[in-house]
Amino acid sequence: MTKIQLSKETERYLANGLEVLKKAGKKGKYYEDGKYVKMAGHTLYSAMLLALDDVLQKTRKNRNTESEYRKFLAGKNKSILKDFNNAYFILHQSMGYDGVLSNIVIQDGIKTAKNVINWVIKQKNQN
DSSP, X not given: OOHHHHHHHHHHHHHHHHHHHHHTOEETTEESOHHHHHHHHHHHHXXXXXXXXXXXXXXXXXXXXXXXXXXXXXXXXXXXXXXXXXXXXXXXXXXXXXXXXXXXXXXXHHHHHHHHHXXXXXXXXXX
C-alpha cells in the first residue's frame, strides 16, 4: 500500500467510525446508544491497525497480534506506543466491548488513534 493509499483507506475507516458514532446520539457529556458506540469503537480501532499493518512489514499472512504491535512500537517510538495503548484500551476495550458512553473518554481515544495513524503516514513519507 502506498502512503497515499494508506492515508485514504485509514481516513475512510476514521470517517465511517465517526459517522457511526453520530448515530449514537450525544446528550450533554454522554452518548446515548451503546450499540453504535461499540460499532464505532471497533471501526476506529481497525483504522489504527490498518495503518500499523502497513509499516509492520510482516511476511506471513496471519494477522498481527496486539503484542506484535506493541513490540514493534516499543522499538520505534515509546510515545506512539503510549498512544497505541491508550487507543487500544479506549477504542477496542472500553468502546468496542463495554460501550463506554463518556464523550471525553471517546474523544481521547480518537485523538490518540489519529496520533498513531499520523505517525505511520510520516514513517511512510520518510521511506
